[in-house]
Amino acid sequence: MKLNFFKYQGTGNDFVILDNRNHEYDALTNEQVKFLCDRRFGIGADGLMLLNSAADYDFEMKYYNSDGNTSTMCGNGGRCLVKFAFHRGITRTIYRFIAADGSHEAEIDMDGTVSLKMKDVSTIEELNHKDFLLDTGSPHYVKMVSDVMDYDVYQKGHDIRFSNKFAKQGVNVNFVEQKNDDEIIVRTYERGVEDETLSCGTGVTASALVNFHNEIGFNEVIVTTKGGKLSVEYDRHREGSYSDIWLCGPADMVFAGCIEIN
Numbered sequence: 001m002k003l004n005f006f007k008y009q010g011t012g013n014d015f016v017i018l019d020n021r022n023h024e025y026d027a028l029t030n031e032q033v034k035f036l037c038d039r040r041f042g043i044g045a046d047g048l049m050l051l052n053s054a055a056d057y058d059f060e061m062k063y064y065n066s067d068g069n070t071s072t073m074c075g076n077g078g079r080c081l082v083k084f085a086f087h088r089g090i091t092r093t094i095y096r097f098i099a100a101d102g103s104h105e106a107e108i109d110m111d112g113t114v115s116l117k118m119k120d121v122s123t124i125e126e127l128n129h130k131d132f133l134l135d136t137g138s139p140h141y142v143k144m145v146s147d148v149m150d151y152d153v154y155q156k157g158h159d160i161r162f163s164n165k166f167a168k169q170g171v172n173v174n175f176v177e178q179k180n181d182d183e184i185i186v187r188t189y190e191r192g193v194e195d196e197t198l199s200c201g202t203g204v205t206a207s208a209l210v211n212f213h214n215e216i217g218f219n220e221v222i223v224t225t226k227g228g229k230l231s232v233e234y235d236r237h238r239e240g241s242y243s244d245i246w247l248c249g250p251a252d253m254v255f256a257g258c259i260e261i262n
């Protein structure tokens, strides 16, 4: 099978993207996705996305983790897919697409950053005063720590992700340091990559919502990741739900190519 692929990254979370609007890659297998994402034998990426046609939407997003399995929502992937759609000639003031967790809106700002509206969050489960569980389109465990840049993210993330509570379904694990009221640093161990990624969009979003200093009403949190800076804007409601959640940051093409696979 010959593939024309495109490589994109959003704050270092990187993806292989295929334009599948004419169903050219419908037969792609999980094993082939895993090969394409392999950093030694393939192109190399945290995940792979298909840009599919969709009735009533500008496109459909189909997301695979680098383990080759389809998964739930990818925030950085969604942002990269919007920029890819633009590069492929789909130009909109507001993009509307369908993904694993439902419909999303997105905008490409004048400076090229992409803002993606995330699904509403109804509850945050507080396991204790430092550990939280919530779903921002993918399941996230958020743990507040100090000196996050010195933290053993791989081992500690692996231990939580494969603990009895999460072994079957999996969970993404975020380690968060509070810099000040509106700034956090986040490092994430990602399910389905089974390693730390340079950033995780749904994880950054989850970590921002858990941010201790949020007020009722509009909040904006600046998030530093190893792959760069993102911002998360949202409305916090009195009963503890969250809406109008926007994940904003850069999303850029790295290279394009053609590959022949078995």
Ligand SMILES: N[C@H](CCC[C@H](N)C(=O)O)C(=O)O
Binding pocket: 013, 046, 065, 071, 072, 073, 074, 075, 076, 077, 138, 139, 172, 190, 191, 192, 193, 199, 200, 201, 202, 203
């Ligand atoms: N690994 C995640 C999906 C990708 C999430 C991440 N890349 C993002 O930007 O949200 C999962 O299986 O739940």
